[in-house]
Amino acid sequence: MLPYLSEYFGNASSTHRAGRDARSALNAARDRISAFIGCSPAELVFTGGGTESDNTAIFGAAEASSGRGRHIITTQIEHHAVLHACERLEKFGYEVTYLPVDKFGQVSVRDVEAAVRPDTVLISVMYANNEVGTIQPVKEIGAIAREKGILFHVDAVQALGHLPIDLGSLPVDLMSFSAHKLSGPKGTGALYIARSARVAPLLYGGSQERKRRAGTENTAGIVGFAEAVKIFEGARYEMQQKLEKLRQEMVMELERRLGSGGYVVNGHPTERLPHILNVSFPGVSTESLLMNLDLAGVAAASGSACTSGSLEVSHVLRSMGLPEEVTASAVRFSFGRTNDEAQIAAAAEAVQDIVTRLRR
Ligand SMILES: Cc1ncc(COP(=O)(O)O)c(C=O)c1O
Secondary structure, X not given: OHHHHOOOOOOOOOOOHHHHHHHHHHHHHHXXXXXXXXXXXXXXXXXXXXXXXXXXXXXXXXXXXOOOOOXXXXXXXOOHHHHHHHHHHXXXXXXXXXXXXXXXXXXXXXXXXXXXOOOEEEEEOOOEOOOOOEEOOHHHXXXXXXXXXXXXXXXXXXXXXXXXXXXXXXXOXXXXXXXXXXXXXXXXXXXXXXXXXXXXXXXXXXXXXXXXXXXXXXXXXXXXXXXXXXXXXXXHHHHHHHHHHHHHHHHHHHHHHHOHHHOEEEOOOOOEOOOEEEEEOOOOOHHHHHHHHHHOOOOOEXXXXXXXXXXXXXXXHHHOOOOHHHHOOEEEEEOOOOOOHHHHHHHHHHHHHHHHHHHO
């Protein structure tokens, strides 16, 4: 990224040499990322992150299809970037069905099918949940959307790099991504917009990104996004094995230290991301746990990391219908490529000390 903050400082829209250098860096980044997810480079729009991608998909699809209908289907466990955008649309006369999930955090394909109405214009379901890691049946839901001619948006912010994404075979029209979930730079993302999908822009101004997202592109951020993809691409299998192993070790350590009655793992037992572990310690409050973990040097989160400033009960765990002692004591550990086994052992030891002390 560094050369694109100093040496190649041109604006990708400028026709001079410096601008052309920036443009070719953007093109190379677009080629790499679109190849990674199986779409054409022309179908990838760079954005300022996952939130902007989600907002563009929801508002853009709603606006472009408003002549056909004003009903949207989504789930209760989406990220707030989707939920709050849908709530905003309700203020403008749209109707939104927020589908519940089962105790593992998975939405039912049958529920989606039953919710479809003649005026449904958009279905938005995430690929995998950011709090509990549960993977959603997006292929099956996409098939329903295709059959009924409804636009299908998938928030794949947590899935990119961890689950295989091939847009050539997935029945999806819009898909959101964020670079920092792959250890890339924050504030950079992308939205896949299928060639056939009609979506109005969220931002108006210049004709960047083929008039789908006005504003000078963040060249350094986009170069960093592509570099993160390159690193993941080269080591996807090893990375997945490593993260899965770290997660398993954390669970084994908790079992050894607290016993099976001492903790509860939330989320789907098999249909889940490898790098997220949501776990409750009944009898201890999330807030005290997080404060004490932070003092011990362990960075954990409650609810979505993006909103961890507020410690209300997570909307995801609430929708899963879990008992209060579980929802009120949940924390999320996420594992990254720089973590190692010694850190897992240290984190589990800190959890044991804190939980034992707080329970006493
Ligand atoms: C599933 C999901 N969607 C959207 C977002 C928002 O992405 P960003 O922080 O890049 O705006 C996040 C962030 O954590 C997320 O986990």
